[in-house]
Amino acid sequence: MTTDSAHAPATDRSADSGAHPAGSRRAGASRPRRSRNRDSLAGYIFLSPWLLGFIGLTLGPMLASLYLAFTDYNLFTAPEWTGLENLGRMAEDEKFWGSVRITLIYVLVGTPIKLAAALAVAMLLNYKAKGTGFFRSAFYAPSLIGASVSIAIVWRAMFSTDGPVDGTLNLFGINLGGWIGNPSLIMPMMILLAVWQFGAPMVIFLAGLKGVPAELYEAASVDGAKAWRKFLSVTVPMLSPVIFFNLLLEMINAFQVFASAYIIGSGTGGPGGATNFYTVYLYTRAFANNQMGYASAMAWVLLLAVGVLAFILFRTSRSWVHYAGDSK
Amino acid sequence: MTTIESNPAVPVPRNTVGDPQPRPRRRSLRRHIPTAFWVVGIVALTAIVLYPLLWMFSASLKPNSEFGSNQGFFPENPTFDNFVKVMQGIAGIPTWKFFLNSLLLGIGAVIGTVISSSMAAYAFSRINFRGSRILFAAMIGTLLLPFHVLIIPQYIIFRNLGLIDTFWPLLAGKFLATEAFFVFLMVQFIRNLPRELDEAARIDGCGHGRIFFSITLPLIKPALITSSIFAFIWSWNDFLGPLLYLNSPDKYPLPLALRIFNDQTSTSDYGATIAISVLALLPVMLFFIIFQRFLVDGVATQGLKG
Numbered sequence: 238m239t240t241d242s243a244h245a246p247a248t249d250r251s252a253d254s255g256a257h258p259a260g261s262r263r264a265g266a267s268r269p270r271r272s273r274n275r276d277s278l279a280g281y282i283f284l285s286p287w288l289l290g291f292i293g294l295t296l297g298p299m300l301a302s303l304y305l306a307f308t309d310y311n312l313f314t315a316p317e318w319t320g321l322e323n324l325g326r327m328a329e330d331e332k333f334w335g336s337v338r339i340t341l342i343y344v345l346v347g348t349p350i351k352l353a354a355a356l357a358v359a360m361l362l363n364y365k366a367k368g369t370g371f372f373r374s375a376f377y378a379p380s381l382i383g384a385s386v387s388i389a390i391v392w393r394a395m396f397s398t399d400g401p402v403d404g405t406l407n408l409f410g411i412n413l414g415g416w417i418g419n420p421s422l423i424m425p426m427m428i429l430l431a432v433w434q435f436g437a438p439m440v441i442f443l444a445g446l447k448g449v450p451a452e453l454y455e456a457a458s459v460d461g462a463k464a465w466r467k468f469l470s471v472t473v474p475m476l477s478p479v480i481f482f483n484l485l486l487e488m489i490n491a492f493q494v495f496a497s498a499y500i501i502g503s504g505t506g507g508p509g510g511a512t513n514f515y516t517v518y519l520y521t522r523a524f525a526n527n528q529m530g531y532a533s534a535m536a537w538v539l540l541l542a543v544g545v546l547a548f549i550l551f552r553t554s555r556s557w558v559h560y561a562g563d564s565k
Numbered sequence: 566m567t568t569i570e571s572n573p574a575v576p577v578p579r580n581t582v583g584d585p586q587p588r589p590r591r592r593s594l595r596r597h598i599p600t601a602f603w604v605v606g607i608v609a610l611t612a613i614v615l616y617p618l619l620w621m622f623s624a625s626l627k628p629n630s631e632f633g634s635n636q637g638f639f640p641e642n643p644t645f646d647n648f649v650k651v652m653q654g655i656a657g658i659p660t661w662k663f664f665l666n667s668l669l670l671g672i673g674a675v676i677g678t679v680i681s682s683s684m685a686a687y688a689f690s691r692i693n694f695r696g697s698r699i700l701f702a703a704m705i706g707t708l709l710l711p712f713h714v715l716i717i718p719q720y721i722i723f724r725n726l727g728l729i730d731t732f733w734p735l736l737a738g739k740f741l742a743t744e745a746f747f748v749f750l751m752v753q754f755i756r757n758l759p760r761e762l763d764e765a766a767r768i769d770g771c772g773h774g775r776i777f778f779s780i781t782l783p784l785i786k787p788a789l790i791t792s793s794i795f796a797f798i799w800s801w802n803d804f805l806g807p808l809l810y811l812n813s814p815d816k817y818p819l820p821l822a823l824r825i826f827n828d829q830t831s832t833s834d835y836g837a838t839i840a841i842s843v844l845a846l847l848p849v850m851l852f853f854i855i856f857q858r859f860l861v862d863g864v865a866t867q868g869l870k871g
Binding site: 276277278279280281283284285286287288289290291293294295297298299301302305312358361362364365370372373374375376377378379381382384385386387388390391392393394395401433437440441443444485486489492493495496499500503504516519520523524529532533536537539540543547 | 600603606607610611614615617618620621624638680681682684685687688689692693694695697700703704707709710711712713714715716717718719720721722724737738740741742743748772773774777798802804805809819820823824827828835838839842843845846849850853857858860861864865
């Protein structure tokens, strides 16, 4: 991201100066200021829909939600300033901590498994140069539909008492008696649903793998490196920018899981709070209990948590993400 | 030759170090063995990944009496009864109405996204205006912003505008390019176009409007197609938006209708619930099969440039 935006303007400028022959330098000298102003006007005209959306639907609401986080607001009477009371109530709210716990498990356990699956399959596909298009598409399909209500319903049916998953496990003598009603089996089931959608990060890994020069592997072979050694010393460092990108995006997405948890728990967060993911609880507080202030405080806690996570990732990335051309 | 070398997960046939000769023919036989393993592995994996979808189609053809009793993959007495039942509708509203609502929302989302995102992308990639860098950074920042931070104030805004229980709150964001993914995708695409075309047009006296319509838009058609398909599918699958803003069942798109089906009938009528899930996914699957190359490549470029 950074390298790209840093290089683009530089090449633009050189292209510009190349376009004007040296003889017309005087004519060009007065041009920049006037055209800059005209360009600014044109820029803002083209940008106006996005700018309106950014101010009206993103930046404004963010600030409004920050204000509401310090109030008591039920949507019908004016917001009442309560200071840090929402945070205090949150600290004592067992359901809140339950939702934090399961969401963190889902993000911190589910995402690495999903990415490991994505990388493994990407390497498997990269093994062949041709004829992998069909598999690439087939593996990508779940990413496109996995968050839909339809799939949540199918997942529920598959993992229910009479469903095919239990049916298959029964053949091996394992009898779990249905996953849906069992609070301790909801999390594995949700993580399986997330891992099933490994296709999107896999496609990105695959594109990254195509960019790893074959000479590096050949050099490693000459040095006598075995497969595992080559994976650690060539593949992982060369892919580290892509791993970083996938990790950041997938973790942020995982925090926002909603429809599957809502449908699988029938909107109640049950059984035993096992589907009461952070976003489900936020929705319940805001739109079922009309506690907009409390829910806004929850929203900002989520934003801060995501921010802290992104910050940690960015900070640690300096030690493990290598960009091509860097001298280590 | 490099296919084996380039994959570290697969054991590399031991090389006699420093052998510059082309490999003897004997090796080709040995190469078939890992290939066979590869084919078996990849086919097994495909079967596992596609199993839920295949199961769903198969289960939608099972009569209700077979749920629970027949745990096999195939229905013993396949029937279309579930689909017939589902098409009768729910809560007095015919099922085609839910499809129509989803279709209208999807078309609106595509039109809004394509217009607003391509305009923003052109400004970010081709116009050198004051503040462009900081606004671009802000746009990238919204890529990482959890949507749930915005739902409460957005709800309050649309409520004060009297737009609850209309399609407008679901479409407004699309016409205002709030989905940064699309802007970013198009920015990447425009940046790769040769600038000489713009320069030539400018020398001929074209303004930004003409350049945008006559040069940029036709050239970024693949990005527009990718964005349209994603915009449509995401709108089609969206659950939270309609859940927040739509109250009357006759305005429900499919995901909300599915939810009523799920709540009202799931215990007694598995078949019908699965059948309507199949119907709701069918358009997405068709889109995917037709346009898969655009979708998968779109995702791939996003990652590479990011």
